Amino acid sequence: MSDLSDLPPQASWTDAAGCTHAGAVLHRVQGFDVVDCAHCGFRHVLPLPTPQALAEVYAHDYYRTEKPLYIERYLEDRDWWECVYTERYEWLEAALPATRRRLLDVGSGPGLFLASGRDRGWSVRGIEPSTQAARHSREQLGLDVVNGFLDADSAPTLGRHDVVHLGEVLEHLSDPAAMLRLAHDLLAPDGLLVLVVPNDDNPVQRIVHRHLGVAPWWVAPPHHLNYFDAASLAALVSRCGYTVEHQETTFPIDLFLLMGHHYIGDDAKGRQAHGWRKTLERNLHGAGAEGRQLLAGMRRAFAGLGMGREILLYARRSGD
Incomplete structure (x- = not known):
């Protein structure tokens, strides 16, 4: 016993x-x-934390104190993000009729995902709590972005959409299920939900933590409140009225820690590791269909092992 x-x-x-x-x-x-x-x-x-406490943090403090270089770094990575966003829009365009191109980005950040969709002919709109990021989206990119939170008060003002996109949002919320139900109401029948969340406590992280003695760096309250894996994310989405259509994971950047490149807490090394990852993916994109097929196969393989830094999930509104 x-x-x-x-x-x-x-x-x-x-x-x-x-x-x-x-x-x-x-x-x-x-x-x-x-x-x-x-x-x-x-x-x-x-x-x-209460929703009120979170609202105060993300409206005024997050990009200024927690991630003061976020917008600058995001724009530095623009060419790589274009590769990432191209793949995402191509998946959506294959899954929807050509007449359905209305997208709402919840937590739209500095706006590059919306700008990429607009350039492809989509009708796009964003809602973003950070005053700095929303201002950049409107003033620098000319986008329709509401500065605020998606909640029961703002949702009725936003209209219906064919796609609701939440990129790295659910991990920050005290009630992610409530957000998914709001998104469900904003979707037109058979509309699509796109989620990106960190893939936390994954096998590589556990090995680095338990066998190399590195503290669990991915645990980051009060900004990261929720910690998902593929199974728990899919189960949550299903409970909230969706049918999961596809899941994959992104490149497991944590592997660099197993190679001895200890970037945790070292901004310069972190950017270097991210740069290697960007170079790999840009080169595979540049190789055309062969390279992109290899990249897609790598992501499927990583996902099958539970590896990958983020989970990307596509789900369709069900019950229509």
């Missing part, structure tokens, strides 16, 4: 709606516990 002292500690917390979130504590960082929550079906921090 196992010694109870060997079992992980448990934590529980009850939210304002009376729901109890409980599970084994996986990590303790900066006063937060990360639990494998039985109620939610995915890992998240306890306690969860």
Whole structure:
């Protein structure tokens, strides 16, 4: 019989709606516990910040204090992002009739994804909480971007869309299921949801943490509240009224840590590792169909092993 002292500690917390979130504590960082929550079906921090507290952070502080170079770096990487976004739009264009090209980007950031769609003939709109990023989108790129949060008040003003895109949004929210239900209401019948979230606690990260003694750098409260893998993300999406059509993962940049390139906490080394990844993907894109097929096969293989830095999921609104 196992010694109870060997079992992980448990934590529980009850939210304002009376729901109890409980599970084994996986990590303790900066006063937060990360639990494998039985109620939610995915890992998240306890306690969860209020929506009001999050709104204040992301409206004014996130890009200025947490990621002061984000917009600058994003624009530096524009040619690589164009490759990434081209693939995403090509998938959507193959999955929808040519007459359905209305897209809403939730958390649209500095606007390059929207600009890429506009250049392909899509009708695009964004909603972005950061005043800095929304201003850049409107003033520098001429995009239709609302400065605010997608919530029950703003959703009715945004219209219906064929695609709702949430790139690296769900990990920041205290209630990701509520966001997915709002997105469902914004989609036209048979519309498509696109999600990108970090693929956290993946096999490479666990090996680096447990066997190389590196602290779990991917655990980053209060900005990252939720921690998904492919199975927990797909289950959440399905519960919220969608049918998952495709999942893949992006390049596992964590592999560089296993190669001895310790970029955690070192901005210059981090940019170097990201540069290697960009060069690889740009070169494969530049090789035409053969290179792109190889890149797609690599992503499928990585996803099959649970590897990859982010999860990319496409799902269709169901119940129509």
